[in-house]
Amino acid sequence: MIQLKKFVFNAFQVNTYILFDETKECIIIDAACSSAEEEGALLHFIETQQLVPVLMLNTHFHIDHILGNAFVSEQFNLQLAAHPGGEMYLDAALLSAKTYGLRLEKIIQPRLSLKDGQILSVGKSTLKVLFTPGHASGSICLYCEEASFVISGDVLFYQSIGRTDLPGGDYDLLKKSIWSKLFALPDDTVVFPGHGPETSIGSEKVNNPFIAIG
Ligand SMILES: [Zn+2]
Numbered sequence: 750m751i752q753l754k755k756f757v758f759n760a761f762q763v764n765t766y767i768l769f770d771e772t773k774e775c776i777i778i779d780a781a782c783s784s785a786e787e788e789g790a791l792l793h794f795i796e797t798q799q800l801v802p803v804l805m806l807n808t809h810f811h812i813d814h815i816l817g818n819a820f821v822s823e824q825f826n827l828q829l830a831a832h833p834g835g836e837m838y839l840d841a842a843l844l845s846a847k848t849y850g851l852r853l854e855k856i857i858q859p860r861l862s863l864k865d866g867q868i869l870s871v872g873k874s875t876l877k878v879l880f881t882p883g884h885a886s887g888s889i890c891l892y893c894e895e896a897s898f899v900i901s902g903d904v905l906f907y908q909s910i911g912r913t914d915l916p917g918g919d920y921d922l923l924k925k926s927i928w929s930k931l932f933a934l935p936d937d938t939v940v941f942p943g944h945g946p947e948t949s950i951g952s953e954k955v956n957n958p959f960i961a962i963g
């Protein structure tokens with residue numbers, strides 16, 4: 750069965766997730782570590798669990814989610830997978846990092862292009878790519894049916910939704926993504942967002958002040 754480890758990294762408190770199963774294969778989602786201490790924490794977990802990273806992936810390319818990409822890519826010789834719709838953010842990333850005072854020396858370009866409905870495997874487990882634009886162009890979520898959870902990036906949070914005032918943001922599109930892709934999942938699906946605590950689809954359908962159906 751797939752397992753999930755969460756880290757909270759950098760000044761923006763991004764949730765970095767490691768997904769792994771009994772085969773010890775793992776994928777790293779939104780490698781956001783941005784200090785030697787955070788890099789050490791990520792490394793320590795992978796080493797002590799004897800995991801074998803096979804892929805790194807971004808839910809989207811906002812600056813706070815890519816700060817550890819170069820470290821992880823070089824450390825484990827991994828290719829980066831993402832939806833191609835958000836590559837414009839990478840062009841602006843060095844400047845954004847400078848503006849926010851963040852450490853970013855190198856931009857890792859995606860080598861593997863993800864698309865809606867694509868199935869990814871982690872060991873014996875599978876994840877489905879859900880294309881969910883609206884917070885950022887090229888934004889994706891990852892649904893694991895067998896373990897009943899979804900990694901929601903900055904699309905859906907505990908009682909909140911992603912901001913839509915940045916380039917590529919579109920409130921109506923975000924609502925459409927949430928309703929058509931995330932709220933279509935079973936109510937007991939656990940939501941692991943890009944920031945903040947986990948929640949569930951059923952709870953957000955009722956309690957989310959931005960997007961509740963009722
Ligand atoms: Zn974002």
Ligand SMILES: [Zn+2]
Nearest residue numbers: 811813903943
């Ligand atoms: Zn974010």
